[in-house]
Amino acid sequence: MEEDNVLAGAIDIGGTSIKYGVLDNHGKVLTKSKTPTDVKGGGPAILNQVKDLVRALQADHELSGIAVSTAGQINRKEGTVIYATDSLPNYTGLNIKEILESEFGVPVTVDNDVNCAAVGEYWKGAAKQVDQFLCMTLGTGIGGAIVINGEIYDGAAYSAGEFGHMNLYPGGEPCTCGDEGCYERYASSKALSKRARSVIEDYNSLPNLFWRAKNEDKLAESVINRWVDDVALGIKTLVHIFNPPMIVIGGGVSEQGDYLLGKLEQRVNNRIMSSFERSLSIKLAQNGNDANLQGAVYQLLKYMK
Structure with missing residues (x-):
């Protein structure tokens, strides 16, 4: 198979939506869309959704393989879901790789969504050409990924990187x-929203909270500052354990750009030992949701070589 002819169907399964599209071997997103996840139907219904989405992609593109990014702890060698929370009921134990390869007859790879985000940022984003770094996503919970020598570190049971459950x-x-x-009870974006709702009477969304803070709303800024302090406290622990040259922060809050980055850098540098500060770079993820799709495809391309 000529590499330039490789088109991959990419699927990113989350508890709220399934994002999907077609990417080429250079990581270019040719098409993409999303649909609500059939959470009520549980794991089997979600896999049926994925099959329908792949068939729709195949109608317009000759796919060389299928790359899946998904929530949950994933044995990426076998393509099975080791564990998933109740946000994806009856998902634990599914062999996604086996099911999709049997259905479509093309190579399939499956990995955890934060691992995919990290690899996507390594391939085409903030961590390009950085062979060792940590990636942390701040969302409903906090996910993590560890990249060593350009490869995801899996741990003994494919579960490494559960940063959100540091105490x-x-x-x-x-x-x-x-x-x-x-950690995720205090430093996730969900935790920030909960804090804001408890003290701001007319709170309606995180983007609005940040907008208000940037426009000199002192109450909004104080809520964000207390949250950033907790985010920095967890990062301090990670920095002192791993001594990474870079930490990439993803999730929806990464869209807040320099405003958030400046606060994070200041508070992290105030907490860590000075010898660590000189070697650390904190960056916000560049590719948003595309990073998950790109990272999944990157893993597929490596598998197909």
Whole structure:
């Protein structure tokens, strides 16, 4: 197969929506769209959705393979879901790779969505040509990925990078993992929204919160500052453990650009040892949702070589 002829169907499965499209071997997004995830139907219904989406893509493109990015802990060698929370019911245990390869007869790769985001930023984004870095996504929860020598570090059970379950405040808020005081209960974008709603009477959205703060609303800025302090506290721990040259921050809040980055850099640098500060770069993800699709395709291309 000539590399220039490779077109991949890319699927990104989340608890709210499924994003999908066709990418070429250079990471260029040729088409993309999204549809609500059939969460009520659970895992089998979601896989049926994916099959329908792939068939729709095949109607217009000759696909050489299928690249899947998905929420959950994923054994990417086997393409199985090791564990998924209730946001994707009856998803744990599904062998996505086997199901799709049997249906479509083309190579399929499957990986965790944050791993895909990290690899996408490595291939075409903020971490291009950086062989060692951490990627952290701030969303409903906090996801993480560890890249060493240009490769995802999986851990013993393909579950490395659960940054969101570092213990930030012992005895704090109950977490979905069964413990208390976990990082994502305080530093996720969901946690920021919860903070804002508790103190701002007319709060309606995170973009509006940041807009207000940038326009000198002191209450909005104080909420964001307290949240950034908690984000920085977790980053301090990661920096002192891994000593990475770069941390890439993704998720919807990464769209806040220099305003957020400046606050993060200041608070992280105030917390870490000075010897670490000199070697650390914090960057915001560049490619948004495209990074998940690009990273999934990057993994597929490596698998097909």
